[in-house]
Amino acid sequence: MKVAVLGTGLVGRRIPLALLEAGHAVRVLVRTPRTLDPRVEVLVGDALKTSDLDRLVAGCDAVVNSVGRLKNEGGFYAEISRGLLEAMTRRQVSRYLLITSSAVMVETD
16 A cells, blocks of 8 residues: 655654555655655655645555644644645545644653
8 A cells, every 4th residue: 555644743753664664655745855764755845735735645545644733823734634635535545544642742752
């Protein structure tokens, strides 16, 4: 299965490796280029842009959304989630998993 991952912060940075270990292909959308496992397909883009979300989910079987909710976000989280679900509908991707820490920071993080 090919899985698109959105969000590589506190929670999301662990997801691509877990998916790879389970035998899945992984594509990740990031704002700034970063080095991830070479088996991960990295797309540089903006999660608020429809075209970048379409590129992310194109050809994927499932999507994992791990974008963190920020304090005083002003609708950022909801806008990204809505755009992602719309891109999935356009691309006929029906498997969706939302994983978040709800921006809870504890000493053990």
